[in-house]
Amino acid sequence: xSDLEEPALLTIDLAAIxxxxxxxxxxxxxxxxxxxxxxxxxxxxMAKVAPALxxxxxxxxxxxxxxxxxxxxxxxxxxxxxxxxxLEPGRAGPYRAHxxxxxxxxxxAIREWVEGGGGPAVLHLDTGISRLGMPPEExxxxxxxxxxxxxxxxxxxxxxxxxxxxxxxxMNAAQRTAFxxxxxxxxxxGGRVPxxxxxxxxxxxxxxxxxxxxxxxAALYGLPxxxxxxxxxxxxxxxxxxxxxxRRVDSHMxxxxxxxxxxxxxSRLATVSAGYADGLFRALGNRGHxxxxxxxxxxxxxxxxxxxxxDVTDAPPELARRGATIDLIGxxxxxxxxxxxxxxxxxxxxxxxxxxxxxxxxxxGTAR
Amino acid sequence: xSDLEEPALLTIDLAAIxxxxxxxxxxxxxxxxxxxxxxxxxxxxMAKVAPALxxxxxxxxxxxxxxxxxxxxxxxxxxxxxxxxxLEPGRAGPYRAHxxxxxxxxxxAIREWVEGGGGPAVLHLDTGISRLGMPPEExxxxxxxxxxxxxxxxxxxxxxxxxxxxxxxxMNAAQRTAFxxxxxxxxxxGGRVPxxxxxxxxxxxxxxxxxxxxxxxAALYGLPxxxxxxxxxxxxxxxxxxxxxxRRVDSHMxxxxxxxxxxxxxSRLATVSAGYADGLFRALGNRGHxxxxxxxxxxxxxxxxxxxxxDVTDAPPELARRGATIDLIGxxxxxxxxxxxxxxxxxxxxxxxxxxxxxxxxxxGTAR
Numbered sequence: 001x002s003d004l005e006e007p008a009l010l011t012i013d014l015a016a017i018x019x020x021x022x023x024x025x026x027x028x029x030x031x032x033x034x035x036x037x038x039x040x041x042x043x044x045x046m047a048k049v050a051p052a053l054x055x056x057x058x059x060x061x062x063x064x065x066x067x068x069x070x071x072x073x074x075x076x077x078x079x080x081x082x083x084x085x086x087l088e089p090g091r092a093g094p095y096r097a098h099x100x101x102x103x104x105x106x107x108x109a110i111r112e113w114v115e116g117g118g119g120p121a122v123l124h125l126d127t128g129i130s131r132l133g134m135p136p137e138e139x140x141x142x143x144x145x146x147x148x149x150x151x152x153x154x155x156x157x158x159x160x161x162x163x164x165x166x167x168x169x170x171m172n173a174a175q176r177t178a179f180x181x182x183x184x185x186x187x188x189x190g191g192r193v194p195x196x197x198x199x200x201x202x203x204x205x206x207x208x209x210x211x212x213x214x215x216x217x218a219a220l221y222g223l224p225x226x227x228x229x230x231x232x233x234x235x236x237x238x239x240x241x242x243x244x245x246x247r248r249v250d251s252h253m254x255x256x257x258x259x260x261x262x263x264x265x266x267s268r269l270a271t272v273s274a275g276y277a278d279g280l281f282r283a284l285g286n287r288g289h290x291x292x293x294x295x296x297x298x299x300x301x302x303x304x305x306x307x308x309x310x311d312v313t314d315a316p317p318e319l320a321r322r323g324a325t326i327d328l329i330g331x332x333x334x335x336x337x338x339x340x341x342x343x344x345x346x347x348x349x350x351x352x353x354x355x356x357x358x359x360x361x362x363x364x365g366t367a368r
Numbered sequence: 369x370s371d372l373e374e375p376a377l378l379t380i381d382l383a384a385i386x387x388x389x390x391x392x393x394x395x396x397x398x399x400x401x402x403x404x405x406x407x408x409x410x411x412x413x414m415a416k417v418a419p420a421l422x423x424x425x426x427x428x429x430x431x432x433x434x435x436x437x438x439x440x441x442x443x444x445x446x447x448x449x450x451x452x453x454x455l456e457p458g459r460a461g462p463y464r465a466h467x468x469x470x471x472x473x474x475x476x477a478i479r480e481w482v483e484g485g486g487g488p489a490v491l492h493l494d495t496g497i498s499r500l501g502m503p504p505e506e507x508x509x510x511x512x513x514x515x516x517x518x519x520x521x522x523x524x525x526x527x528x529x530x531x532x533x534x535x536x537x538x539m540n541a542a543q544r545t546a547f548x549x550x551x552x553x554x555x556x557x558g559g560r561v562p563x564x565x566x567x568x569x570x571x572x573x574x575x576x577x578x579x580x581x582x583x584x585x586a587a588l589y590g591l592p593x594x595x596x597x598x599x600x601x602x603x604x605x606x607x608x609x610x611x612x613x614x615r616r617v618d619s620h621m622x623x624x625x626x627x628x629x630x631x632x633x634x635s636r637l638a639t640v641s642a643g644y645a646d647g648l649f650r651a652l653g654n655r656g657h658x659x660x661x662x663x664x665x666x667x668x669x670x671x672x673x674x675x676x677x678x679d680v681t682d683a684p685p686e687l688a689r690r691g692a693t694i695d696l697i698g699x700x701x702x703x704x705x706x707x708x709x710x711x712x713x714x715x716x717x718x719x720x721x722x723x724x725x726x727x728x729x730x731x732x733g734t735a736r
Binding site: 005006007038039040042043064065066067068084085086088089090091105106108109126128129130131132135137162163166171242244245247248249253254255256257258259269271273275276277281282283301304305306307309322323343344345347348351352355356358 | 373374375406407408410411432433434435436452453454456457458459473474476477494496497498499500503505530531534539610612613615616617621622623624625626627637639641643644645649650651669672673674675677690691711712713715716719720723724726
């Protein structure tokens with residue numbers, strides 16, 4: 001492996017994202033696939049990711065914030081853009097100015113949207129996650145308010161699963177049933193409005209969850225859609241860092257802040273130029289791993305803001321040298337592997353990936 | 369409190385940073401104070417923070433990466449800039465081109481620097497953190513290499529404490545003794561080279577740790593320098609978010625992904641527009657708190673990527689309404705409070721603060 005020029009490098013494989021898009025589309029062939037590119041495309045850079053997905057055929061996208069929608073509109077003048085976090089109170093004007101479609105989640109928001117001039121909207125129903133979405137007690141009220149409902153120009157009705165990544169969880173079917181029943185109550189059944197339940201996980205719960213539209217995020221970016229199942233998605237990111245210094249230490253030497261690690265044998269320690277300010281969570285201290293070529297090397301001591309230290313005693317000295325490159329995320333060690341070592345999930349790891357190291361994008365057109 | 373225009377807002381008080389600079393300078397009046405502005409000034413924005421500190425009198429700064437040094441040079445053409453992570457292998461050219469001073473941490477790095485043309489340098493000795501810094505077995509070798517040592521144009525010699533935030537830890541005095549002994553061995557004692565041990569914590573360990581130069585980071589940004597002692601620093605950041613939706617739910621309703629929270633009474637839940645993609649660690653799920661005015665409200669369920677949900681049952685309904693503003697970090701709830709709820713430290717919380725919400729800087733010239 002050639003040495004890095006920069007102290008650390010994040011490589012994002014746009015071709016892998018497009019391959020994942022195609023795999024998901026094939027898995028739910030009757031539904032439109034509308035990628036979620038919120039949170040800067042899960043930390044990977046919406047400005048690169050969204051155009052690559054549009055070139056692959058995506059026409060409709062989900063963001064979380066109004067500001068993200070405005071940024072996406074500038075990138076994709078013709079895309080259909082839905083704002084998941086709803087109608088930000090008092091901000092209907094900018095939605096309309098940028099042709100952004102709010103996911104309306106309450107009677108209050110519906111009234112604000114309709115009375116301010118209306119326009120295309122998504123109806124977001126809560127069927128059990130109790131987070132965003134219109135709660136059941138408002139469904140009946142909306143059903144009765146014919147005037148309001150008739151002025152709603154719905155382009156989609158959606159709900160969101162609380163436990164979609166757990167295929168055996170009975171809550172999935174219960175949420176689906178509640179959703180379809182609400183659609184019926186609201187007079188929206190029979191193809192009058194397109195319907196959506198599935199994000200990444202839902203696509204793998206079976207065709208009854210696909211309906212008219214799916215809205216995957218995580219799986220596009222390589223994360224496993226279902227717990228306890230093999231991951232069918234292609235890995236998208238690689239995170240490498242450079243060894244700044246290798247030191248030999250005796251037994252019983254302490255390492256790092258708080259002296260939380262003590263060597264038990266004469267050891268070689270490598271310090272690399274990435275730390276928790278780069279998204280390598282402090283929780284990886286004495287728990288995380290990296291790879292030096294094919295050799296798994298443990299994080300020792302606490303992770304610092306700008307540095308972490310690895311025990312490279314078991315790696316060949318020709319690999320463990322100043323200037324050599326280690327993989328924090330790479331062929332042997334997925335985003336989810338590293339996230340698991342930090343006690344969290346790949347989603348959080350991706351969105352935490354830092355801004356300090358340079359990013360290299362592998363072109364979506366590049367076959368490999 | 370007036371409602372926010374944006375869904376969330378990070379306010380950074382430059383006047384508080386300058387007040388902290390002055391407090392630290394008064395605490396170590398015989399030493400030069402050289403701020404650490406690495407990791408984008410601990411996440412707060414080096415482009416705003418460094419000029420404010422320079423205007424307050426700082427002339428010398430510490431960054432971690434070469435690239436940070438280059439960015440700082442563009443901001444402050446006349447500053448003295450030290451790069452803590454040392455001489456990145458093979459990159460001496462850009463250090464010289466931008467007048468950046470590496471903190472040399474090994475014989476190998478010293479040779480590379482001197483043989484490539486030399487120039488001002490910092491000598492970084494490791495006295496027990498085993499992270500970066502020249503290890504003891506190399507001190508003697510350097511002491512013997514008169515030729516090499518004499519060609520080193522040292523502007524500072526430094527070490528870094530492993531347990532500086534723990535005033536009672538005997539490792540502090542041991543590291544200080546080892547450092548001064550190394551300086552003696554290397555023939556650098558007696559004022560021939562300025563010396564530095566103290567970062568933020570070291571400033572509060574007593575004058576024997578101040579020496580010629582201190583290099584605080586955390587305390588400038590409002591974090592407490594010593595564990596178990598009152599925090600003398602002024603709070604620098606405030607993080608507010610807007611309530612997107614308030615819902616009433618019955619007892620026994622589940623909340624969020626994985627349905628990890630279940631209400632035990634009829635409740636009101638508020639969902640706000642900030643999540644782990646904004647640096648609100650997933651570890652805050654069912655453990656964190658926010659403030660709605662003066663009322664402490666707990667995070668319920670898991671934190672999502674773009675959202676979190678609070679139990680606002682105990683807050684007056686006129687405060688807990690769509691569009692109202694909550695404080696995640698604010699007058700009642702410090703960075704360290706929130707970090708503690710997530711099982712980490714304020715340093716990690718600060719550097720994780722998101723890029724999605726707008727940032728407002730309170731001017732350093734504004735008295736308050």
